[in-house]
Amino acid sequence: MSLQHFDVLVIGSGLAGLSTALHLSATHRVAVITKRALLDGSSNWAQGGIAAVLAEGDSYASHVEDTLVAGAGLSDREATEFTVENAPAAIAWLRELGVPFSTEAGELHLTREGGHSHRRIVHAADATGAAVQATLVERVRRTPNIQIFEHHMLVDLITDRRVPGASQERRCFGAYVLDTVADEVVTFSARHTVLATGGAGKVYLYTTNPDTATGDGIAAAWRAGCQVANMEFIQFHPTCLYHPHAKSFLITEAVRGEGGLLKLPPHLGGHRFMPDHDPRAELAPRDVVARAIDHEMKKHGLDCVHLDISHQSPEFLREHFPNILARCAELGIDITKEPIPVVPAAHYTCGGVVTDLDGRTEIAGLYAVGETTCTGLHGANRLASNSLVECMVFAQAAVGAIRGTPAPQPPALPEWDDSRVTDADEMVVISHNWDELRRFMWDYVGIVRTNKRLERAAHRITLLQREIHEFYAQFHVTRDLLELRNLVQVADLIVMSAMLRHESRGLHFSRDYPGLLPEAKPTILVPPAR
Incomplete structure (x- = not known):
């Protein structure tokens, strides 16, 4: 060993x-x-970039306020101020290391993204x-x-x-x-x-x-x-490229920051719908935009909506979004002339x-x-x-x-004991459970939730945990088994947390509790004593 x-x-x-x-x-x-x-x-x-207060006219207070507003009353002010105030130094460190950030006239080019009141996004194209x-x-x-x-x-x-x-x-x-x-x-x-x-x-x-x-x-x-x-609070990015040959390709927030418009398909008139949902339109925070897209897709029975940046010049798109331009071109989509098909997708924990x-x-x-x-x-x-x-x-x-924290030398550690396990006879159990878990999490614990959907998810998680625990106890560990074990544990934590929140706040939207409680409180889960 x-x-x-x-x-x-x-x-x-x-x-x-x-x-x-x-x-x-x-x-x-x-x-x-x-x-x-x-x-x-x-x-x-x-893709998008790194937020830091670097522009004249911007301020720490503004960045903090934007963060607190996006966090829907649940962001910790001390943690937010700590992060915002140390952000410029973090950017400086990266520049010292040689990160090739985009510049304009010798200065860092700063873009703007949804929820930000100023241009403060440092980026490399x-x-x-x-x-x-x-x-x-x-x-x-x-x-x-x-x-x-x-x-x-x-x-x-x-x-x-x-x-x-x-x-x-x-x-x-x-x-x-x-x-x-x-x-x-x-x-x-x-x-x-x-x-x-x-x-x-x-x-x-x-x-x-x-x-x-x-x-x-x-x-x-x-x-x-x-x-x-x-x-x-699982953030669903509003704009993931929708194409059968594109896996998990993100269309950055900066496309909307630089004027990209969300529209319905041409057969529905190509209507720009975000102003119907929020006065900030395409620059609303991600949860608002993701729910708006989800609403329009379900309302009209759509597989996707369209993100149109074609009104910008080809030169602008080549300079600011070269990778998106190239990837879409590979798939037969010319973003200089036509919109990009997009759907929401799970993005950030x-x-x-x-x-x-x-x-x-x-x-x-x-x-x-x-x-x-x-x-x-x-x-x-x-x-x-x-x-x-x-x-x-x-x-x-x-x-x-x-x-600054002295730590003792670790004691002699017990070796990993796999003397009583064997090689798995059928890996299909892992692949089937992996697929089942991800599908019911998408259907029951997605952008819009209900008590009944969460209860169904909890029931299936209990069955899967039992099966995976048995598999883990009997067979040699593999990466696939370990990942499945971790995913089902995380799914359990997500569902437990969602069931405890009896309101709709930020990324958690419940049809059974559409209102906002007067006090914002975190959901803290304490593991059982062992």
Whole structure:
């Protein structure tokens, strides 16, 4: 059985994880584990950009207010102010690393997205995440104190519950990790462990997220005894490309920020419908736009609606949206002359593992950063382009906490015991359960919810959990099995949270509770005592 020792174990290779690793590398030996390749996470897919107050006439107060409004009364003001005030420094750090942000006349080009009152979105054309990640990956690969473990997937965190004779303090000592190439479980021992595993978009049938977004960190932290919060708030991006040969291709918010109009198809007159739903029209927050599109699709029996940016010049579109222009052209859609067919799709997990402003969880030695967390910033709805900056700001905060918090050398850790399991005889059980879970989550726990739909989902989750637990107990672990185990756990957390919220707020819309309660309260789930 393999055993690895590090000062810090970072689980995840998106912007949150790589930022943490780079900041720590001067003082700590860091392991970065990622279940596929370094560039396979959600950060690499981010198109729009990073929000920060950089323009004359903009202000921290304005960015904070926009965030609080989008969060529908549930964003934590302290967390919001902390993020907004540290955002410019995070952008400066990326520029120092060499990220090729778009410029105009020698200055950063700032665009505007839905919910923002000013132009404050720093971007690299329409592929900001890819530009940022490519820069960070290149830097991480040549940093001596960072060791990368690709194709390694988190199985479970190792806490005092698993270690005989450990102190009574609730503490994390590392993790069991599946090396999917060698097909063996490796024990990683670390003084500090950082979860940076991203969100859980793959719990839904239609999502803008990559296949890696299976809620691994959220599920593992819950099993370890961490609280999670606000899991009912799943952001559905309003505009995912609708095409049989395009999987999870996002049409960035910035298209609407630069004048894109949402319209019904030509056979319905090509009516621009967003002004009928909200005075902010196409620049309304994402939950408003997603519900409006969902309403129009159901009202007219449509498979999609149209996003029209063809009134902009071809030169403008080539400069600002080269990747969208090219991808649509590959599929026979000329966005300079015709609209883009779009549908809503699960995009961002606003809830997650509860942390403080230093990224600490309730378990000593365990931190969490990025989309896997609930810092209080996003509240009931994430403001566009606040996510990447949250990754960097809280990564830096967690690094400060790790450097300032002495941690004991982990004790001898028990090896992973698979002596009483066998190889699975029929993997069809996993693929069938995966498909069933994602379909009923889409049908019952999607953009619009009802008590009856949630009850049906809860019943099916109970049956699936029983079946998956039995499978997990009897057979060798595989990546597919671990992802399914995590997804069904996250689905359970989403449904539990949704059933507890008896109102419609932000991203959670219930036909049974269409009104807004007078006081905004987070939904905090406490794991059962073990």
